[in-house]
Amino acid sequence: MTSPSRPQSGPAFQLTECGSPPSAADVQEVLPHLTPKQLADAVWCFAQHEVKPTAELMDAVAQEIHSKLAQFRAQDLSNTLWAFAMLKYQPTMLWWQDFERQVYGALTDLTDRQLANLLWAFAVLERRPTPAGASALGAEAGSEEDDSSAGCSGPSSSPRPSPLSPSRGAAADAACHPGWVLEPLLSQSCAAGFSGYSAGSLHLLVWSLGKLHLAPSRAWLAGFLPAAEAHFFKFSPTELANIIWALAKLGAELPGAWLDKLLLVAQWRFPSFPARLLSIVAWSTATLHHRPQQEWLMCFEEQVRSKFLDFSGHELACVAWSLRRFGYSTRNNAVFYMLQKQQRFLAADFEILSNPKLLRQVLGSRVLSSAMAAEQEGQEGAEEAEGTEGGSSPSE
Known part of the structure; x- marks a missing residue:
């Protein structure tokens, strides 16, 4: 996926006249x-200029x-973790624990963009919450969590002074569990509605939730969906695909009319969708x-045919699986049709033929030979599970 908007900040280290970054010794000295x-x-400067420091320097x-975290402002916290995520740097467990405590203390100071960037960084670094961490906050917060959620009903809802107010003792207990601060961040994200969020920030919010x-x-969804709909025409093809991917990963129950509108906007943008995004959608x-x-399906099939050679075997299998879920038989499936028309084997063909799971997705269980029938028993549910792999990694 596309990275979040680069935080506004001035670098502490300037590049030299020759354009080279400062040496490790220079940095460590100051x-x-x-x-x-x-x-x-x-650290923001390193990420901004795509300078990958050595592990020792990082x-x-x-x-x-870590030694100065207590003095970090909300913007500094957001910029730091954004940079760590861009640099793919994973700090120590102790660093994470103290950082999350500091984020919790700065919740109400975060802007919409800073909050979205933080969630994105948590997702990229795979700092996921644990059930124990979630329960530690939930048991203490009680009905306060429900009250804070009520503030997410829409942009016009009155702001809440605080998303969650567990005691310091509860926060300290929860801090032992990875990602415990994500629940308070999620509550804070909708505390005043979503009217102030840009299209990019809304995309980062929901993609991060899907990834995490x-x-x-x-x-929360009741507030997010109309806010996202207002930005449908501002989302890029990647953002549109990532939004629907995240909602699918989360198992969200979406109004059919809302989803049809999103798909219609995607349909109008289909010429800009590469094969991979078509597969994800x-x-x-x-x-x-x-x-x-039906019109959407016809346009989608045309895109599959015109970009057929751009699909990987995995992506083709996911498209074939999806079309069958839409009611297409194997005979009428655009993927199967195009495979039959090929004059020679391609890399995608070998990828499919060498992977029984992908082959099942393309052909469907009824088309497989009787020799594979025994392997197919009890696989109706497994076929759907295999299809989920197609959306597991949106463009990053």
């Missing part, structure tokens, strides 16, 4: 003298940041148990 903001700017920077397997409440729609309009 680290103790940097303010918290300068530390955040420094460890030194992270350690210095963090299902929002119905009240089809898989996600089928996973949501929604059958698109």
Whole structure:
């Protein structure tokens, strides 16, 4: 997926006249003298200029940041984790625990974009919550969590002063569990409605939830869906595909009219959709148990035919599986039809033929030979599970 909007900040280290970054020795020498903001700017600068520091240097920077976390502002916290995610740097468990506590204390100071960037970074670094962490907050917050969710009913709802208010003791207990702060972040994201969110921030919010397997409440969705609909024409093809992918991964119950509108906007943009995004949209729609309009299906089939050579075997299998979920027989399936018309084997063919799971998705269980029938017994449910793999990795 596309990375979030780059945080606004000034770098602490400037590139030299020759355009080269400062050396590790230069950086380590000045680290103790940097303010918290300068530390955040420094690591942001690395990510901004796509400079990949050595593991030793990143460890030194992270350690210095850790020693001054208590003085980090909301923007510094967001910039720091955004940079870590861009650099694919995974800090230590102790660093994470103290960072999450600091984020919790700065919840109400985060802007919409900073909050979206934080969630995106948590998702990229795969800092997922654990059931124990969620229950630690839920038991203490009680009905307060329900009250905060009520503030997500729409842009016009009155803001809530605080999304969650567990005692410091509960927060300290929850801090032992990875990703415990994500629930408060999720509640804070809709505390004042979604009217101030840009299209990019809305996309990052829901993609992050899908990546983290963090299902929002119905009240959260009730506020998010109309806000997203207002931005349908502002989303890029990648963002449209990622949004429907995330909602499918979360098992969201969506109004049919809302989903049809999103699919219609995608249909108008189909010429800009590469094969991979077409596969993700089809898989996600089928996973949501929604059958698109007939005109949409005709346009989609045309895209499959025109971009057939661009699909991988996995993507073709997901498209074939999705079309069958939409009511197409194997004989009328565009993927199967195009495979029959080929004059020579391609890489995608070998990928499908060498993988029984993909072969089942393309052919359907009824078309397989009797020699494979025994292997197929009890696989009706497994076929659907295999199809979910098609949307497991939206463009990043």
